[in-house]
Amino acid sequence: MEIRFAPQGVVGQAAMGETILAAADRAGVAIERVCGGRGSCGKCRVLVSGALSEPTASEMRHLSPQELAQGYRLACQARALSDLDVTVPDASRVAGVSILTGGIANHYPIEPWVTRHTLAVPPASLEDPVSDLDAVQRIWAREGRGGLRPTLRAMRALPAALRDRGGEITLVQVDGELVDIIPGPPTGCLLGIAFDVGTTTVVGYLLDLESGQELAVASELNPQTRFGDDVVSRIQYAGERPQGLDELQREIVGALGRIIRETTAQAEARPADVLAVTIAGNTTMQHLLLGVSPAHLAQAPYVPAITQAVSLRAGELGLDAHPDAHVWVMPSIAGWVGGDTVGVLLATGICEQDELALAIDIGTNGEMALGSRQRLITCSTAAGPAFEGAHISCGMRAADGAIDAVQIDHAVRWSAIGGSAPRGICGSGLVDAIAELLRVGVIDPRGKLLEPAAVSAAGYSALAEQIRGEGRHRAFVIAPGVQLGQRDIRELQLAKGAIRSGIEILMKELGVGAADVRKVYLAGAFGNYIRPESAVAIGLMPRFRNAELTPVGNAAGSGAKMALLSRAARARAAALPAQVEYLELSGRPDFQEQFAEAMLF
């Protein structure tokens, strides 16, 4: 059944009897919770119309009878019994920047690489003075299992654990390595965390590894931002300062640690309970996290130090988790197509499908992949941060007060995130605005903002009054204090031109046209909120008339979650780069030509 979320405008799917929170998480609608969705914090209140399960005791406690009568419910408690319309009040939205914490996920069985087993070990005697470890291994082997590889910490825990509960112990293994020995039967959850490490934003998803349930989500601005907004400036910082690389590494490891502390606190657990970590980031972010120099990514031939998946212990990175937790960093495909794109490929499953599909992940860079199970090509274009609201005079991130949708006929109508007074415009609002201004003729196909007289002459006198200034300083007022200047339009032309020419070159390389594409996945915050018609109207992408368009939210994060929960998914991710081709656009003579053309509307 369908759940329509407002004000996000996202439509999610729910199974009969599933909680609204589960559906929201999957759809990428961020709803606040502090208790991990257990009904104890009362933070996830939403306003619902449609058929729902009866209010639970927890809802009775957190909501007044009046509120219940108005339709307020707790998203973690109320279960869908029909299609629903759900309004998420400001207070229930995840604070700060609006970040997609959901996404789609392919179907892999839950088969985590962290496991636990309980054994009863008989005591040693003078006749059989077997060592503690040998006694455990003997029972382990008797159950038909292989060797045990204890870490030093597990060895240290062994003697006391073995004697605390009369020989009953629980062994905790990560990838076959024995990392902990706990007296008695299992208690609590086995925890893991999946990270999407973006250039701008870092998101962590704390999961119960056995059930696959998401217990908590938290995000933070990437603190490396203070050393440079974009990838290239950070590569420069790392290379030019003696301690630059160390500083950048410490910053990001510190941020991941804060997110681990925050999410484990929400789930009433400790960082040391986190036993598995996956990381998806672009190639540079992954290098910086490992403390490996990304210097050679910044100049031709754009060579990364490492593209294969890396597995190491949390203690080696200095990450605040169980010191013997395994941290698995996604493989990359090339210097500018990183582990985040591998996450997108894993989550969308386009490498397993026979149908021709396109995946686009738009951030500061636009990575895209076109193809199918038979052949898949990826490339990256430097779109710049315009879609994230940067380098745009009134641009801002998709946070409270950002205009995120615009409609224009004879007047301008807009909506702003959080329902508050507009403070600026974000990527999806920008694309909408330009698409609409093009349609009514306020902007011409070369990107020029017309004179008020010309607009008036075309019958849009109300819009003409919104035009201020002259020449390069001309601007169109969208809302009080929020305007779109000629230079902003030029920025957007550069950005959309880069994405569009990437798509065109990929189609050319595969020998296909837009009509051949059957599926289009739009990943990332921008991809999730953009209106496809507007994207086509400005020429960001061609019209895929035979394709189903699917916004997939934070697909890179979804890929990281899948690799965390499933050995098979992780193995698939590790093998993906070898199956995927990479196209270096800077090496192609036709790219500049294509780009010049794609900049026009």
Added chain:
Amino acid sequence: MEIRFAPQGVVGQAAMGETILAAADRAGVAIERVCGGRGSCGKCRVLVSGALSEPTASEMRHLSPQELAQGYRLACQARALSDLDVTVPDASRVAGVSILTGGIANHYPIEPWVTRHTLAVPPASLEDPVSDLDAVQRIWAREGRGGLRPTLRAMRALPAALRDRGGEITLVQVDGELVDIIPGPPTGCLLGIAFDVGTTTVVGYLLDLESGQELAVASELNPQTRFGDDVVSRIQYAGERPQGLDELQREIVGALGRIIRETTAQAEARPADVLAVTIAGNTTMQHLLLGVSPAHLAQAPYVPAITQAVSLRAGELGLDAHPDAHVWVMPSIAGWVGGDTVGVLLATGICEQDELALAIDIGTNGEMALGSRQRLITCSTAAGPAFEGAHISCGMRAADGAIDAVQIDHAVRWSAIGGSAPRGICGSGLVDAIAELLRVGVIDPRGKLLEPAAVSAAGYSALAEQIRGEGRHRAFVIAPGVQLGQRDIRELQLAKGAIRSGIEILMKELGVGAADVRKVYLAGAFGNYIRPESAVAIGLMPRFRNAELTPVGNAAGSGAKMALLSRAARARAAALPAQVEYLELSGRPDFQEQFAEAMLF
């Protein structure tokens, strides 16, 4: 050919043309050197008679013509061309406690687990933008080699190393793990260090892993001694204080680090150059080093936490070596038969021989092994520290001023280590003295020191004058200020009784007599210096009339060196405990009986 070392009284073997230093090291005669035996420090001067190679340039530089004429040579330069008599002057003996740093060694090929390989890696290009690691692995695979498993540090070193010398790099691997990547061809030695971690003394042998050459030796009193002289008091300390185990662990790791710094400085290298470490110690010392509680070793059924070999990274232990160096800790056989005994078994090779052999390693505890390739049994007896000079009124370690040999007819003759005035008596002197006093009848077979009158009556009036005091306070004066009291004799009776009853029970268990034994190996400092006739005279061991007696010096240390230099030797050591039986004497009703009898002379 034979080399007789004075004042040690040790006879070593040398191949034609071998240096005196090499023969001395093997024989367990500690000769000072600071340069690692390269002829640059001039510290190893010895006085030699016999045929030698011509003086080298280094000897010309360090010795005057007069000294050369007198017979002074540098032990690291002079090569044996005949049997030799070598006197090691005080100044050339290793300073401080006299510790055996040599020992015998079985023949295993040198095949270290640290290796290095040089590769030429072609640069990446826009057409082939391969990552640094993949570029290296491609060349590596082309040479028919398997996967490379780089540590995080190696990954971090890669980008700069690859570009420093036009793609020529040297890969350094430890047990197949890629721990370092160095620009250009190999430089310097590959270093490893083997440790014998005794309850009282710690010795480290720094080896060139490719040549097998010993570059430096250093030793230190085990700093845990300040928390208790013996194993049991340290187990108590670890168990009773909240931080006790941590303290003991830090102390021993600190001592190993100091020895690494000292030996690497001697060899003009750095601690970070040490890539492999082996550890042989008794079971408790190995537990304390790992920070694993030895609490259950102190009470029946005397269960260790760990007996199998342990391999970990130096960084995990906090050891001052290359952080990714592998530390390999010998396996143990039981709670009181540890990795040091495994080292003795490996070095003597008695598990590979068809002949019945006995190995005895006497320290604070006496570990012994009897058997052959077919069947081998080990046990441990609490001899106490009498043979190390402790609990003996004038007892001292085998250091300068210790009486280490005694002969008595009508007068007492003695020699003291270092040729200086006697300050006390060490184990071998003690055994000599009691054997001689028994022979002339000053001590009776029950261990009683006779009255002067009785000694006089037996015709030893000069010896009678050396007897002082009465009853339990009676004592025999050996040298000015050094006397042997009635209680000292009782201490020695307990110690030798423990060893002897262990030997008897092992023989009984195997169903053999002393005449069946073909080889006896005496390990440890005491075993190296004791006069076998005296040991038999006091009943420490039976007369093995058909056996060859071999002092094998620090055989535990030799075993650790072998495991360091040879994968095959290390694998053999790891497999040894499964082949060896352990006899728990405290579980045997006949032990107390045997012990009571063995206490008599």
